[in-house]
Amino acid sequence: MESLLTSIDHVAIAVRDLDAAIAWYADTLGAKVVHREVVASDGVSEALIRVGDGFVQLLTPTRQDSTVAAFLDRRGEGLHHVAYRVADCAAALAAVKASGARVIDEVPRHGSRGTLIAFVHPKTSFGTLIELVQESEPLASTDE
DSSP states (O other): OOOSEEEEEEEEEEOSOHHHHHHHHHHHHOOOEEEEEEETTTTEEEEEEEETTEEEEEEEESSTTSHHHHHHHHHOSEEEEEEEEESOHHHHHHHHHHTTOOBSOSSOEEOGGGOEEEEEOGGGTTTOOEEEEEOSSOOOOOOO
């Protein structure tokens, strides 16, 4: 079987204070935000920091009923999920479902920066929430 995964898109870290996390990455690691966005449908605000060809995604909830708010309440700050780039999100999701894996999204949906995304449930992926990401166009490397 040929790999569905083309690269790591991002590693998501749930934080309570997005501005403090951005400042820490800048002051401690010299890392700069290349993209910020509120994803209203998911109830989160994100900041992307480019690392090589991928990103660190800092996530904070914008409302108490978001899954990131529930994650922070249950587990505290830290690694939330790993996202892998795929050439075709619908095909990758169909292959994952055909393998018998449990999914969160039955069909791909719109994510930040114009991507198509779908999540694989951590109960069938060894405790790690996995996001499948199909880019529309690579994000330009620009400072905020």
